[in-house]
Amino acid sequence: MEGTTSPDLSHPWEFLLTPGICWFVRAYEDRLEFCLPSDEITSFSPSLPISECMDIETVFPPDIAFLLHEIFRDAFDMTPGDTKKILLSIPGSDRIWPGVISRLTSGRFSLIWTKNGNGVSEPDSCDLSEYIRNERAVRKANEKLNYFNAIVRHDILNLMMGITGYIDIIDEIVDDDEVHLLVRKSRDLSSRIRRIAELTRTYQDLGIRPPAFIEAGPSVRRILDRHEFTGKIRADVQLNGLFIYVDRMFDVVIYELVNNSLQYGGEGVRIRFSCDMIPEGLALIIEDSGPGVHPDQKERIFSRTYADRKGYGLYLASEILDITGITIRETGVYGEGARFELIFPPDTYRFGT
Numbered sequence: 072m073e074g075t076t077s078p079d080l081s082h083p084w085e086f087l088l089t090p091g092i093c094w095f096v097r098a099y100e101d102r103l104e105f106c107l108p109s110d111e112i113t114s115f116s117p118s119l120p121i122s123e124c125m126d127i128e129t130v131f132p133p134d135i136a137f138l139l140h141e142i143f144r145d146a147f148d149m150t151p152g153d154t155k156k157i158l159l160s161i162p163g164s165d166r167i168w169p170g171v172i173s174r175l176t177s178g179r180f181s182l183i184w185t186k187n188g189n190g191v192s193e194p195d196s197c198d199l200s201e202y203i204r205n206e207r208a209v210r211k212a213n214e215k216l217n218y219f220n221a222i223v224r225h226d227i228l229n230l231m232m233g234i235t236g237y238i239d240i241i242d243e244i245v246d247d248d249e250v251h252l253l254v255r256k257s258r259d260l261s262s263r264i265r266r267i268a269e270l271t272r273t274y275q276d277l278g279i280r281p282p283a284f285i286e287a288g289p290s291v292r293r294i295l296d297r298h299e300f301t302g303k304i305r306a307d308v309q310l311n312g313l314f315i316y317v318d319r320m321f322d323v324v325i326y327e328l329v330n331n332s333l334q335y336g337g338e339g340v341r342i343r344f345s346c347d348m349i350p351e352g353l354a355l356i357i358e359d360s361g362p363g364v365h366p367d368q369k370e371r372i373f374s375r376t377y378a379d380r381k382g383y384g385l386y387l388a389s390e391i392l393d394i395t396g397i398t399i400r401e402t403g404v405y406g407e408g409a410r411f412e413l414i415f416p417p418d419t420y421r422f423g424t
Contacts, residue, residue, distance in 0.1 A: 084130050089184060094180075096179065098179070102417070103140060127140070133421065134284070137418055140417070141418065144416075144418065157172050169185050170185055231264055238258055285321065288311060288312075303339070304340050306343070317392070318391050327384035327385060336362070336408075357409075361409055362405075362409075364405060372385050398413075399411060400412050
Protein backbone atom coordinates (compact mmCIF):
# COMPACT_ATOMS: atom_id res chain seq x y z
CA MET A 72 0.00 0.00 0.00
CA GLU A 73 1.84 3.10 -1.21
CA GLY A 74 2.02 6.11 1.09
CA THR A 75 1.30 4.04 4.20
CA THR A 76 3.49 4.65 7.25
CA SER A 77 4.36 1.63 9.33
CA PRO A 78 2.60 1.94 12.71
CA ASP A 79 4.18 1.65 16.13
CA LEU A 80 4.10 -2.06 16.95
CA SER A 81 4.84 -1.73 20.67
CA HIS A 82 1.42 -3.36 20.93
CA PRO A 83 1.40 -5.74 17.93
CA TRP A 84 -2.39 -5.82 17.64
CA GLU A 85 -2.73 -2.04 17.21
CA PHE A 86 -1.86 -2.06 13.50
CA LEU A 87 -5.10 -4.02 12.94
CA LEU A 88 -7.03 -0.90 14.02
CA THR A 89 -5.23 1.47 11.64
CA PRO A 90 -7.47 3.81 9.57
CA GLY A 91 -8.34 2.17 6.27
CA ILE A 92 -7.86 -1.40 7.49
CA CYS A 93 -10.93 -3.49 6.60
CA TRP A 94 -11.91 -6.71 8.34
CA PHE A 95 -14.15 -9.45 7.04
CA VAL A 96 -15.64 -11.14 10.10
CA ARG A 97 -17.11 -14.63 10.31
CA ALA A 98 -19.45 -15.32 13.22
CA TYR A 99 -19.61 -18.86 14.61
CA GLU A 100 -21.65 -20.20 17.50
CA ASP A 101 -18.73 -20.07 19.95
CA ARG A 102 -16.29 -17.57 18.43
CA LEU A 103 -15.60 -14.77 15.98
CA GLU A 104 -12.85 -14.89 13.33
CA PHE A 105 -11.70 -12.04 11.09
CA CYS A 106 -9.82 -12.10 7.81
CA LEU A 107 -7.55 -9.47 6.27
CA PRO A 108 -6.20 -9.37 2.71
CA SER A 109 -2.67 -10.76 2.76
CA ASP A 110 -1.19 -7.71 1.05
CA GLU A 111 -2.51 -5.42 3.79
CA ILE A 112 -0.92 -7.57 6.49
CA THR A 113 2.49 -7.82 4.82
CA SER A 114 2.59 -4.13 3.93
CA PHE A 115 2.20 -3.21 7.58
CA SER A 116 4.53 -5.74 9.13
CA PRO A 117 6.06 -8.50 7.00
CA SER A 118 7.63 -10.11 10.06
CA LEU A 119 4.48 -10.26 12.21
CA PRO A 120 3.40 -13.93 12.49
CA ILE A 121 -0.34 -13.53 11.84
CA SER A 122 -2.23 -15.80 9.48
CA GLU A 123 -4.92 -14.71 7.06
CA CYS A 124 -7.77 -15.85 9.33
CA MET A 125 -7.45 -15.19 13.05
CA ASP A 126 -9.45 -15.89 16.17
CA ILE A 127 -9.91 -12.56 17.98
CA GLU A 128 -8.85 -14.02 21.35
CA THR A 129 -5.52 -15.16 19.90
CA VAL A 130 -4.65 -11.69 18.61
CA PHE A 131 -6.05 -9.16 21.07
CA PRO A 132 -5.67 -8.83 24.86
CA PRO A 133 -8.69 -10.22 26.75
CA ASP A 134 -10.24 -6.82 27.49
CA ILE A 135 -9.98 -5.70 23.87
CA ALA A 136 -11.31 -9.05 22.62
CA PHE A 137 -14.33 -8.68 24.89
CA LEU A 138 -15.07 -5.19 23.54
CA LEU A 139 -14.85 -6.45 19.98
CA HIS A 140 -17.27 -9.26 20.79
CA GLU A 141 -19.65 -6.66 22.25
CA ILE A 142 -19.55 -4.66 19.00
CA PHE A 143 -20.37 -7.67 16.85
CA ARG A 144 -23.00 -9.00 19.25
CA ASP A 145 -24.86 -5.68 18.91
CA ALA A 146 -24.50 -5.90 15.14
CA PHE A 147 -26.51 -9.15 15.02
CA ASP A 148 -29.66 -6.99 15.12
CA MET A 149 -28.69 -5.54 11.74
CA THR A 150 -30.09 -6.95 8.50
CA PRO A 151 -27.85 -7.75 5.50
CA GLY A 152 -26.90 -4.49 3.81
CA ASP A 153 -27.22 -2.34 6.95
CA THR A 154 -24.31 -0.11 8.00
CA LYS A 155 -23.66 1.83 11.22
CA LYS A 156 -20.88 3.67 13.02
CA ILE A 157 -19.22 2.04 16.04
CA LEU A 158 -16.70 3.02 18.71
CA LEU A 159 -14.03 0.81 20.27
CA SER A 160 -12.97 2.50 23.51
CA ILE A 161 -10.74 1.15 26.26
CA PRO A 162 -12.42 1.66 29.69
CA GLY A 163 -10.55 4.00 31.96
CA SER A 164 -8.48 5.56 29.18
CA ASP A 165 -8.82 7.97 26.26
CA ARG A 166 -7.93 5.34 23.62
CA ILE A 167 -10.83 5.29 21.16
CA TRP A 168 -11.11 3.91 17.62
CA PRO A 169 -14.23 4.69 15.55
CA GLY A 170 -15.22 2.60 12.59
CA VAL A 171 -18.07 1.54 10.35
CA ILE A 172 -19.58 -1.95 10.49
CA SER A 173 -21.68 -3.52 7.75
CA ARG A 174 -23.62 -6.77 7.74
CA LEU A 175 -22.94 -8.70 4.54
CA THR A 176 -24.84 -11.97 5.09
CA SER A 177 -26.36 -13.77 8.07
CA GLY A 178 -22.94 -14.73 9.46
CA ARG A 179 -20.52 -12.30 7.81
CA PHE A 180 -19.66 -8.66 8.52
CA SER A 181 -17.17 -6.09 7.31
CA LEU A 182 -15.59 -3.44 9.53
CA ILE A 183 -13.38 -0.55 8.48
CA TRP A 184 -11.51 1.66 10.96
CA THR A 185 -11.54 5.43 10.50
CA LYS A 186 -9.21 6.79 13.20
CA ASN A 187 -6.03 6.00 15.16
CA GLY A 188 -6.13 5.37 18.92
CA ASN A 189 -3.91 8.41 19.50
CA GLY A 190 -6.78 10.86 19.11
CA VAL A 191 -5.85 12.09 15.58
CA SER A 192 -9.04 12.21 13.57
CA GLU A 193 -9.28 11.10 9.98
CA PRO A 194 -11.45 13.02 7.50
CA ASP A 195 -15.19 12.51 8.02
CA SER A 196 -14.70 10.75 11.38
CA CYS A 197 -16.88 11.85 14.28
CA ASP A 198 -15.64 14.30 16.94
CA LEU A 199 -15.20 12.40 20.20
CA SER A 200 -14.00 15.25 22.40
CA GLU A 201 -17.46 15.81 23.89
CA TYR A 202 -17.86 12.08 24.52
CA ILE A 203 -14.54 11.95 26.39
CA ARG A 204 -15.37 15.09 28.37
CA ASN A 205 -18.77 13.68 29.40
CA GLU A 206 -17.25 10.32 30.39
CA ARG A 207 -14.74 12.07 32.65
CA ALA A 208 -17.49 14.19 34.20
CA VAL A 209 -19.59 11.11 34.99
CA ARG A 210 -16.58 9.36 36.55
CA LYS A 211 -15.81 12.39 38.71
CA ALA A 212 -19.46 12.71 39.74
CA ASN A 213 -19.48 9.06 40.84
CA GLU A 214 -16.40 9.62 42.96
CA LYS A 215 -18.05 12.60 44.66
CA LEU A 216 -21.26 10.63 45.23
CA ASN A 217 -19.26 7.88 46.89
CA TYR A 218 -17.58 10.41 49.16
CA PHE A 219 -20.97 11.93 50.04
CA ASN A 220 -22.35 8.44 50.66
CA ALA A 221 -19.57 7.77 53.19
CA ILE A 222 -20.31 11.02 55.04
CA VAL A 223 -24.06 10.34 55.22
CA ARG A 224 -23.49 6.75 56.40
CA HIS A 225 -21.15 7.96 59.16
CA ASP A 226 -23.73 10.51 60.37
CA ILE A 227 -26.57 7.96 60.31
CA LEU A 228 -24.58 5.46 62.38
CA ASN A 229 -23.67 8.15 64.93
CA LEU A 230 -27.32 9.19 65.28
CA MET A 231 -28.43 5.56 65.63
CA MET A 232 -25.90 5.09 68.41
CA GLY A 233 -27.52 7.98 70.30
CA ILE A 234 -31.04 6.64 69.72
CA THR A 235 -30.01 3.19 70.93
CA GLY A 236 -28.55 4.75 74.07
CA TYR A 237 -31.81 6.55 74.88
CA ILE A 238 -33.77 3.32 74.27
CA ASP A 239 -31.53 1.51 76.79
CA ILE A 240 -32.13 4.24 79.38
CA ILE A 241 -35.91 4.02 78.91
CA ASP A 242 -35.72 0.24 79.30
CA GLU A 243 -33.92 0.63 82.66
CA ILE A 244 -36.05 3.36 84.27
CA VAL A 245 -39.52 2.21 83.20
CA ASP A 246 -41.12 -0.86 84.80
CA ASP A 247 -43.95 -1.64 82.41
CA ASP A 248 -44.35 -4.77 80.26
CA GLU A 249 -45.95 -2.90 77.36
CA VAL A 250 -43.16 -0.33 77.34
CA HIS A 251 -40.55 -3.12 77.41
CA LEU A 252 -42.27 -4.70 74.37
CA LEU A 253 -42.08 -1.38 72.50
CA VAL A 254 -38.43 -1.02 73.52
CA ARG A 255 -37.60 -4.45 72.06
CA LYS A 256 -39.32 -3.55 68.79
CA SER A 257 -37.46 -0.24 68.70
CA ARG A 258 -34.15 -2.02 69.22
CA ASP A 259 -34.97 -4.38 66.36
CA LEU A 260 -35.75 -1.48 64.01
CA SER A 261 -32.56 0.31 65.08
CA SER A 262 -30.54 -2.80 64.34
CA ARG A 263 -32.10 -3.11 60.88
CA ILE A 264 -31.33 0.53 60.06
CA ARG A 265 -27.71 -0.03 61.14
CA ARG A 266 -27.39 -3.11 58.89
CA ILE A 267 -28.77 -1.19 55.89
CA ALA A 268 -26.37 1.69 56.53
CA GLU A 269 -23.44 -0.74 56.74
CA LEU A 270 -24.62 -2.34 53.49
CA THR A 271 -23.90 0.91 51.64
CA ARG A 272 -20.25 0.59 52.72
CA THR A 273 -19.97 -2.80 51.03
CA TYR A 274 -21.51 -1.73 47.72
CA GLN A 275 -20.42 1.90 47.37
CA ASP A 276 -17.70 0.97 44.85
CA LEU A 277 -20.11 -0.92 42.57
CA GLY A 278 -19.24 -0.26 38.92
CA ILE A 279 -16.56 2.35 39.72
CA ARG A 280 -13.65 0.39 38.24
CA PRO A 281 -13.89 -1.18 34.77
CA PRO A 282 -14.58 -4.93 34.60
CA ALA A 283 -11.73 -7.34 33.88
CA PHE A 284 -10.95 -11.01 33.33
CA ILE A 285 -10.12 -12.77 36.60
CA GLU A 286 -9.29 -16.38 37.41
CA ALA A 287 -12.40 -17.88 39.02
CA GLY A 288 -10.77 -20.56 41.20
CA PRO A 289 -8.50 -18.31 43.31
CA SER A 290 -11.31 -15.76 43.70
CA VAL A 291 -13.63 -18.44 45.13
CA ARG A 292 -10.95 -19.90 47.42
CA ARG A 293 -10.14 -16.43 48.76
CA ILE A 294 -13.72 -16.10 49.99
CA LEU A 295 -13.85 -19.64 51.39
CA ASP A 296 -10.72 -18.89 53.46
CA ARG A 297 -12.36 -15.97 55.28
CA HIS A 298 -12.52 -16.43 59.06
CA GLU A 299 -16.34 -16.41 59.17
CA PHE A 300 -16.42 -19.54 57.00
CA THR A 301 -13.36 -21.41 58.31
CA GLY A 302 -14.34 -24.76 59.85
CA LYS A 303 -18.05 -24.19 59.14
CA ILE A 304 -18.34 -25.41 55.55
CA ARG A 305 -16.95 -28.23 53.43
CA ALA A 306 -16.05 -26.97 49.98
CA ASP A 307 -15.05 -28.56 46.67
CA VAL A 308 -13.79 -26.15 43.97
CA GLN A 309 -13.50 -27.50 40.40
CA LEU A 310 -12.78 -24.35 38.37
CA ASN A 311 -9.22 -24.94 37.15
CA GLY A 312 -8.15 -22.64 34.31
CA LEU A 313 -11.44 -20.73 34.09
CA PHE A 314 -11.18 -16.97 33.53
CA ILE A 315 -14.33 -14.83 33.69
CA TYR A 316 -15.06 -11.21 32.73
CA VAL A 317 -16.74 -9.61 35.75
CA ASP A 318 -17.04 -6.44 37.77
CA ARG A 319 -14.28 -6.01 40.33
CA MET A 320 -16.84 -6.71 43.09
CA PHE A 321 -17.29 -10.32 41.99
CA ASP A 322 -15.82 -11.44 45.32
CA VAL A 323 -18.94 -9.97 46.97
CA VAL A 324 -21.13 -12.19 44.77
CA ILE A 325 -19.32 -15.33 45.92
CA TYR A 326 -19.40 -14.15 49.53
CA GLU A 327 -23.18 -13.68 49.42
CA LEU A 328 -23.78 -17.10 47.85
CA VAL A 329 -21.53 -18.88 50.36
CA ASN A 330 -23.06 -16.95 53.24
CA ASN A 331 -26.54 -17.87 51.97
CA SER A 332 -25.61 -21.56 52.00
CA LEU A 333 -24.29 -21.28 55.56
CA GLN A 334 -27.38 -19.39 56.76
CA TYR A 335 -29.83 -21.97 55.46
CA GLY A 336 -27.70 -25.14 55.49
CA GLY A 337 -26.08 -24.61 58.89
CA GLU A 338 -22.54 -25.44 59.98
CA GLY A 339 -21.09 -28.39 58.13
CA VAL A 340 -22.92 -27.55 54.90
CA ARG A 341 -21.25 -28.88 51.75
CA ILE A 342 -20.68 -26.48 48.84
CA ARG A 343 -19.41 -27.47 45.39
CA PHE A 344 -18.19 -25.08 42.69
CA SER A 345 -18.01 -26.35 39.11
CA CYS A 346 -18.74 -25.23 35.55
CA ASP A 347 -20.49 -26.69 32.54
CA MET A 348 -20.99 -25.72 28.90
CA ILE A 349 -24.62 -24.88 28.07
CA PRO A 350 -26.36 -23.48 24.95
CA GLU A 351 -26.21 -19.93 26.37
CA GLY A 352 -22.46 -20.15 26.99
CA LEU A 353 -21.03 -21.36 30.31
CA ALA A 354 -22.67 -21.99 33.67
CA LEU A 355 -20.65 -21.49 36.85
CA ILE A 356 -22.51 -23.76 39.29
CA ILE A 357 -22.69 -23.43 43.08
CA GLU A 358 -24.45 -26.36 44.79
CA ASP A 359 -24.99 -26.94 48.52
CA SER A 360 -26.44 -29.60 50.82
CA GLY A 361 -28.97 -27.28 52.47
CA PRO A 362 -32.77 -27.44 52.31
CA GLY A 363 -32.99 -25.86 48.85
CA VAL A 364 -35.39 -23.25 47.53
CA HIS A 365 -39.15 -23.74 47.20
CA PRO A 366 -40.33 -23.66 43.55
CA ASP A 367 -42.53 -20.63 44.25
CA GLN A 368 -39.52 -18.64 45.45
CA LYS A 369 -36.88 -19.46 42.82
CA GLU A 370 -37.29 -16.12 41.03
CA ARG A 371 -38.49 -14.04 43.98
CA ILE A 372 -35.29 -14.53 46.00
CA PHE A 373 -33.45 -12.21 43.57
CA SER A 374 -36.06 -9.46 43.88
CA ARG A 375 -35.47 -6.30 45.91
CA THR A 376 -39.01 -6.58 47.34
CA TYR A 377 -38.81 -10.23 48.45
CA ALA A 378 -40.46 -10.17 51.89
CA ASP A 379 -38.90 -13.31 53.43
CA ARG A 380 -35.27 -12.35 52.81
CA LYS A 381 -32.63 -12.29 55.54
CA GLY A 382 -30.83 -9.50 53.70
CA TYR A 383 -30.27 -7.96 50.26
CA GLY A 384 -27.42 -10.29 49.34
CA LEU A 385 -28.92 -12.23 46.42
CA TYR A 386 -30.58 -9.15 44.92
CA LEU A 387 -27.34 -7.17 45.00
CA ALA A 388 -25.34 -10.16 43.73
CA SER A 389 -27.60 -10.30 40.66
CA GLU A 390 -27.11 -6.56 40.11
CA ILE A 391 -23.30 -6.92 40.22
CA LEU A 392 -23.40 -9.77 37.70
CA ASP A 393 -25.69 -7.82 35.39
CA ILE A 394 -22.99 -5.15 34.87
CA THR A 395 -21.18 -7.53 32.49
CA GLY A 396 -24.28 -9.28 31.13
CA ILE A 397 -24.20 -12.30 33.46
CA THR A 398 -27.46 -13.74 34.79
CA ILE A 399 -28.13 -15.89 37.84
CA ARG A 400 -30.82 -18.51 38.41
CA GLU A 401 -31.69 -21.16 40.98
CA THR A 402 -32.24 -24.65 39.53
CA GLY A 403 -31.96 -26.97 42.53
CA VAL A 404 -34.50 -29.56 43.72
CA TYR A 405 -36.36 -28.44 46.82
CA GLY A 406 -35.39 -30.64 49.76
CA GLU A 407 -32.14 -31.75 48.13
CA GLY A 408 -30.14 -28.53 48.22
CA ALA A 409 -29.78 -25.21 46.45
CA ARG A 410 -28.14 -24.93 43.02
CA PHE A 411 -27.23 -21.49 41.68
CA GLU A 412 -26.12 -21.12 38.07
CA LEU A 413 -24.22 -18.01 36.92
CA ILE A 414 -24.72 -17.83 33.15
CA PHE A 415 -21.75 -16.36 31.24
CA PRO A 416 -22.29 -15.46 27.55
CA PRO A 417 -19.63 -16.73 25.11
CA ASP A 418 -17.60 -13.50 25.22
CA THR A 419 -17.32 -13.33 29.02
CA TYR A 420 -15.27 -16.45 29.77
CA ARG A 421 -12.23 -18.33 28.55
CA PHE A 422 -9.96 -21.17 29.62
CA GLY A 423 -6.21 -20.78 29.88
CA THR A 424 -3.30 -20.18 32.23
